[in-house]
Amino acid sequence: MPVPARLPSWAWVTGLTVGAIAAVTVLAVQADKGPHPTATSAKPRSTAPAGRHPAPAASTPAKVPDGSGTGRRVVYSLGEKRVWLVDASEATRRTFTVWPGTVSPDPGTYTVSSRNESTTGSDGVRIEHIIYFAAKSGVSVAFSNAVDGASPPPADSGARTGGVRMKKADGTALWAFGTVGTTVTVVR
Template identity: 65%
Template sequence: MAARLPSWAWVTGLTAGATAAVVALAVQADHGPHPTAAVAAGPSPSASARAHGSAAPHSPSAPALPDASGAGRRIVYSLGEKRVWLVDATGRATRTFTVWPGTVNPQPGRYSVTLRRQSLKGSDGVEIEHIMYFTKADGVNIAFSNALDGSSPPPAHGQKLGGIRLHKQDGAALWAFGDTDTTVAVVR
């Protein structure tokens, strides 16, 4: 008569076998063919960037970094262009994107990020994330943020709002770029 194996032995054996199968499949997949992007199949980089609200600085459609924006690593916000540039320590713009300004604008000048909050409800009632405060104007806090659901801000209807809203992917990029004390250069 054969001896019965305890249930834990069966479970251990099946788990080990399943793990080995997954590892073998992963190794095969890693050595197999990898898809590549077709350069001519999609829209041009500038069309794709405009559709998503972002543009790489080397794209022909991306506006140049404003001359009077300072030097060194910084966030540049143009009031007139409704645009932000992320500038590395060498002075090169690594990313630029359009924004939706609030109804209260900061004065042109140099500021620093003073406070970062992961998420909260904005003064317009929208759930926002990646909030980076850098000044106050007309009694209103001025900060970059993006809507949690990725939507654009609703009309203000006479409210005094200092939130500068970004597209969701741009909000994440700004959040990763700017720590407390990062310089924010506001230009006309």
Template identity: 65%
Template sequence: MPARLPSWIWVTGLTVGAVAAVGALTVQAERGPHPTAAAVRPSASASAAPGAKASASPKASASPAATDVPEASGTGRRIVYDLSDHRVWLVDADDTARRTFTVWPGTVAPVPGTYTISVRKDTTTGSDGVEIEHIIYFSVVSGVNIAFSNAVDGASPPPAAAGAKTGGIRMPKADGAALWAFGDLGTKVRVVA
């Protein structure tokens, strides 16, 4: 009877194979064509601090040059999310910001760093009971999924219940559609403070 290999050898082999496959697919995806975001003038949308009441009235960004991509956001094709300004940029491979807009953050924020889009979901019901679409997941913080999305009806999110942990980063419907078209699986998401 042939000797049986220990299970850790099988697990190690499968893990190495999976990592190699993901690496190969990433290289292939980077070489392929990528959609570009439509160039539009930035629109001021409502923004709110965690725990603050949501508002449908637009608030202009405090940033003097909201169209300027933050310097510490890396290079290449990416989505940039500025935690302090509640703003997202869709940046093409040539480092040109094609679209920027403000968002309504959830009560749980991602840690600054570089992530990749891991899951895309067409529609679901958010943790706040709102029907949402264009859901793009990129991080998990303390068991809370962090994702971009927009309400199906385009409304701003309702105020979070006291103590609620929500990771949804909501945006107006048109911005959600643009981000959905731009953010393929594996697209980089750079979060800056």
């Protein structure tokens, strides 16, 4: 009786790898079609004694500004010093406050032009998740966060800086959301 031919080990490994990639792709597409989490604000716990009612707390996240466009985008309000990550279904994925530099972009629509994982900012602070989207008077304007998670000191050095800083967790979320080509709408 003849012995059946054996497949070489590389053929088995290649077949299993292709199958695994196909399965992960199918799962990723299915996950993207499902519901996505939206930003919510945490409600503070009451420390009032039993029988007393604490003052109501604001529990609604800040509303995306009118006139900020439609579709998937990053919205940056100069007046509120706040950023919103808005998905394609117009749901706010996350919103947070920021610390702007001394140079702010003009209101308008921009796109993320480039990204840099980490560097040292013009103020000497080690920063990460740098997302460039505008320039004004020779100064690049970009979102970023300090590597150590610290908030920036008040801008009193007279230096012209275009960094829009945020907390570390917010910088990580914006880095995942704001890929090259993402729309950034700046409003007053």
